[in-house]
Amino acid sequence: MSTEPKKMLTLSSAPAAERMRRYRKRRRRGIRCLRIQIHVSEIDALIRKKYLDQQSRDDLKAVEYAIRTVVLDALTNKA
Numbered sequence: 001m002s003t004e005p006k007k008m009l010t011l012s013s014a015p016a017a018e019r020m021r022r023y024r025k026r027r028r029r030g031i032r033c034l035r036i037q038i039h040v041s042e043i044d045a046l047i048r049k050k051y052l053d054q055q056s057r058d059d060l061k062a063v064e065y066a067i068r069t070v071v072l073d074a075l076t077n078k079a
Helices: 015-028 040-048 060-075
Strands: none
């Protein structure tokens, strides 16, 4: 019988531990999360400029994608 305690790798399922794991993974990939507020008129502008469909105006993932596309276009001078 060994005198060393068993080493078990277990991941905590606590919400805080899961958030920290996601944060560290994003940080390793060079991604930063920002929380921004946008007005409905800015969503309307995304629709007018064809970055967002009218039907997707309340879809947070679609709005996030549209904003990322606008930023990418601006940074690569495609706007």
